[in-house]
Each structure stands twice: as C-alpha cells, then as structure tokens.
Amino acid sequence: MQSGKIKKIWELLNTVPDPEIPVISVVELGVIRDVIFSENSYVISITPTYSGCPAVKAFQDDIKVCLKDNDIENFELKIVYSPAWTTNWMTKKTKQKLKKYGIAPPSDTVICPQCDSEKTELISEFGATACKALYKCSDCLEPFEFFKCI
Template structure:
C-alpha cells in the first residue's frame, strides 16, 4: 500500500498543464488525499468549473499515482467550495513570478464582501519590476489569466487573475 507521504510526493511532481512551473498541489487543485488498502482517492477542485485542462489534470494525477504503486486511483471532483487563488502558496507565487506570470495578490476573506474599487490596477512587471504597465486583454492564453505589457521594458506578461 502506498503511504500518504509517498502519494503526496508523487502529486507534487505533477505539473499544471497550462503553467508547468507549478504543481497541481502547489496551485491548490489537489484538496485531499485518502490512502486505502488497494488504492488512493484524490479530491480535486479545478481552478474554474469550465477549465479545459481538468481532464488532462485528472489523467496525469491518475498516471503519477499508478506509477508510484497506488493501485486503484479514484478521482473525486469537488466544486464547493470553489477554487480560489488564495490556495496558491507563497513558494508557488514566487515560481509564477519567476516564470513571467504575475500571481494574484491579497487574500479574500471567506464569505466576506469584497469592496468595489474604481482605481486603475498597477501590476509590477515580473521581468524589470516597473509598475508602468498596461492591460492589453482581459483574457490571456487561458481564461484565468489576463495579458499585460510593461511600458518600461516593452515585454508582455500574464497576470493570474484572483478568483
């Protein structure tokens, strides 16, 4: 039987298919893991309910655990509570920044009302650090990211939207 520590280690090595610099564990997609005789059950929450990578993530999780000797792998999708970018750990935020994606900032209090702000957002460029940036598109390579450009170094970058 695979131990819980071995199962978590196998999942830490499963990269997100859209942002391969971070694992599905680091993004908070893997919520729970339950080892049982003959197999493992993994509870996952996709970054949003329509995420096109959900099936690929599930297949990759299953393959990683089977290769580690887990036996039968059951995947359970949990949509409530919905995934939030608050589940991205600090180390993963730094990996995103180094990769050229500005991670979401701030922490949303669970169930708390979020104030509406009518201030132009300024993001620091992940390459040169300048905050002289502009949004080019609300949607980037995936629906969970937006596309920005630094006016100082002229490099485009993506912003992982807070959800």
C-alpha cells in the same frame, strides 16, 4: 502503512505539473484538497481551478498516469466544487515561481514580472488561457501574462 502511502501519494502528486504552467505542480497550485484512505482505496479530492478550464481534464489524466506508473492502482479522484478554488490557496513560494516563469502572480496590483514596475496596462482580458490576462509593462515595454485573482 496507509499513512506512509498517503505521504507517498502527496509526493507523487507534487511531481505532476500544472499542464499550463509546467514550473508548478498541481499540489502547489492548490487544487489537491485532500488524500484519505477509505474503503480500500485512496480518495484524492480535487477542486478544479477555473470552471471550464481545459487543464482540469488534462491534469486528472496526468495524475492517473503518474500514480499507476508508481504501482498505485486503488485510488479514485473525487472532484469537489465547494468551497471553490481561489488564488489564495497558492502559497507565496508558488507565486514566486510564477513570477520567475514570467507570469505576474495573482495580486491586487498587477506588477511586471520582468522589472517589478507597477505601471502596467491591460491588453486583453484573456491570454493564452482563460485564467490569465495579457498585460504590457509601460516601463520595460514587455508583454506578460497575469494570473487572474479569483
């Protein structure tokens, strides 16, 4: 019963999009660390991505709304800071989704998501949000955002 519900919670969480990158869910982003049942409530452990990222607050609210809409009331969100979130927690599939969305996924080499060129130049350390940098491709000349590695 409880394990079935935990599975359901994971499924629901997988429908909550990252507020900044709507094509990937908070589960795919790797911020949901664990869901356990403890003392009559479901404890959802969350590790924020970039500290001070305003999205952290936004997706906590989205998670609360999503679970309540599905009649799950007895839960709590637990913020876990250690170990710190890293872009390594993103799966390969998530990175492919990012690329398709037009954001260069975290990697040692910044590759243009449009034409796969490695000839790219940094325009600004900060894109629309602190977790992304703004780059420009020297081949297709398209600007794009790069999800920074941490």
